[in-house]
Amino acid sequence: MTENTLPIEEILIIRYGEVALKGMNKSWFERILLGRLTSALARIPEAKDYHVQRDNGLFTLRSADGKLGAGAVPVLRRILKVFGVSTVSRAILLHSTDMADICAACAAYMREKVLARGAGAGAATATTATAGGPLTFKVYGKRSDKTYPVSSPEMSARAGAAVLAALGDAVKVDVHNPGVHLFVHLRLGGVFIYDEKEEGFGGLPLGTNGRGLILLSGGIDSPVAAWLMAKRGMRIEAVHFHSYPYTSERAREKVEELAAILAGYCGNIRMHIINLLPAQEAIGKHCPEELMTILVRRFMMKIAERVAQERGLDMLITGENLGQVASQTAEALVTTDEAVRMPVMRPLIALDKTDIIEKAEEIGTFEKSIEPYEDCCTVFLPRHPATRPSLAQVLEAEARIPDMEALLARLTASAETVVIKPEGGK
Numbered sequence: 060m061t062e063n064t065l066p067i068e069e070i071l072i073i074r075y076g077e078v079a080l081k082g083m084n085k086s087w088f089e090r091i092l093l094g095r096l097t098s099a100l101a102r103i104p105e106a107k108d109y110h111v112q113r114d115n116g117l118f119t120l121r122s123a124d125g126k127l128g129a130g131a132v133p134v135l136r137r138i139l140k141v142f143g144v145s146t147v148s149r150a151i152l153l154h155s156t157d158m159a160d161i162c163a164a165c166a167a168y169m170r171e172k173v174l175a176r177g178a179g180a181g182a183a184t185a186t187t188a189t190a191g192g193p194l195t196f197k198v199y200g201k202r203s204d205k206t207y208p209v210s211s212p213e214m215s216a217r218a219g220a221a222v223l224a225a226l227g228d229a230v231k232v233d234v235h236n237p238g239v240h241l242f243v244h245l246r247l248g249g250v251f252i253y254d255e256k257e258e259g260f261g262g263l264p265l266g267t268n269g270r271g272l273i274l275l276s277g278g279i280d281s282p283v284a285a286w287l288m289a290k291r292g293m294r295i296e297a298v299h300f301h302s303y304p305y306t307s308e309r310a311r312e313k314v315e316e317l318a319a320i321l322a323g324y325c326g327n328i329r330m331h332i333i334n335l336l337p338a339q340e341a342i343g344k345h346c347p348e349e350l351m352t353i354l355v356r357r358f359m360m361k362i363a364e365r366v367a368q369e370r371g372l373d374m375l376i377t378g379e380n381l382g383q384v385a386s387q388t389a390e391a392l393v394t395t396d397e398a399v400r401m402p403v404m405r406p407l408i409a410l411d412k413t414d415i416i417e418k419a420e421e422i423g424t425f426e427k428s429i430e431p432y433e434d435c436c437t438v439f440l441p442r443h444p445a446t447r448p449s450l451a452q453v454l455e456a457e458a459r460i461p462d463m464e465a466l467l468a469r470l471t472a473s474a475e476t477v478v479i480k481p482e483g484g485k
């Protein structure tokens with residue numbers, strides 16, 4: 060068969076790391092991940108001509124005419140944001156396992172996909188060993204079908220020789236430090252050929268690990284905390300507290316915009332927005348000033364727990380981090396934790412701020428988080444917050460607030476709920 064008549068299809072290979080390890084549950088995880096991929100792609104118009112299918116331990120994305128075209132770039136970007144996806148490759152699928160066809164397909168791939176790209180905008184990815192010199196490469200043959208009569212090293216050698224014969228001086232083999240890693244993966248009935256893998260986030264598909272309520276401020280930490288839990292498969296709802304009119308309308312919009320960035324990963328986020336001012340006023344009136352911060356935090360937790368119970372959610376999530384501020388010393392965390400019975404996840408607890416910032420930058424929330432708008436916590440900041448309040452002291456102060464139960468019920472009921480959709484999405 061000549062290169063032009065080879066039965067070749069352009070595809071994306073979508074791999075899932077940890078899901079593949081899930082023994083008995085594997086099929087369930089795969090089904091959910093397929094659903095997540097399909098619904099993520101349904102939101103972007105470029106994906107309308109493609110479909111994703113299960114394919115022996117991975118997924119492939121294909122089009123009816125066997126060509127991917129320009130839509131593949133935004134589609135690949137979108138797929139990399141789906142939790143559970145470990146890597147994605149642009150590849151060709153050869154519908155033949157004939158060794159002569161494999162050799163011809165490798166030569167065609169190197170000429171049409173790799174060298175062509177090197178001459179154009181993607182030059183940086185196809186690194187030549189010496190500027191202007193031949194492109195160095197190495198073939199990595201692999202067989203999933205062990206009954207295939209050609210061994211993996213033999214397949215690599217024959218494909219490499221075919222590339223050299225077809226492309227002459229333009230290429231050169233370098234097995235130690237190749238510019239191009241040409242993967243040739245033979246499977247039942249076909250061969251994948253590709254030279255790059257783009258990294259996804261890994262994790263587990265959304266919807267495989269319960270539902271949590273993130274206490275979402277406008278800061279750097281809480282969006283990262285929500286993202287980390289969602290990456291482990293948890294569905295997310297959010298609660299946000301403001302102190303209008305002491306906090307502005309714009310501050311609230313900022314939090315909604317942050318939630319919209321998160322929704323790009325987690326799907327629509329139901330956000331419960333609550334004015335905490337009546338609680339802050341009650342605390343201000345009845346309790347010692349230095350305990351204001353810790354008492355406000357306990358109120359937030361108690362109201363969040365009620366919201367979560369009403370919504371049938373499993374746990375609370377916060378962006379708290381050991382020692383970061385006065386309200387997050389070990390003692391303050393014990394006192395905050397005591398306010399609720401529901402489990403509280405604090406995925407950032409032991410991270411350094413620099414690592415949290417790095418993550419925020421990576422997921423795209425950082426720039427929004429640092430926009431300067433007031434938070435309800437800062438509205439009634441005590442001059443000297445107690446950093447090591449004893450639980451007994453805090454409980455005694457809290458007991459001075461009259462009709463606490465009625466206040467909590469009223470504030471919980473006052474929640475305004477909005478559904479936040481992905482940024483710019485439908």
Ligand code: ATP
Pocket residue numbers: 273274275276277278279280281282298299300301359376377378379383384386387434435436
């Ligand atoms: P962040 O960067 O998330 O705002 P922070 O370092 O400013 O965190 P605090 O303000 O003490 O810390 O808040 C600790 C956690 O309490 C936050 O990560 C968040 O989960 C929750 N929280 C704080 N303020 C609010 C708010 N206005 N609405 C909802 N949750 C809040």
Ligand code: MG
Pocket residue numbers: 276277278434436
């Ligand atoms: Mg904050």
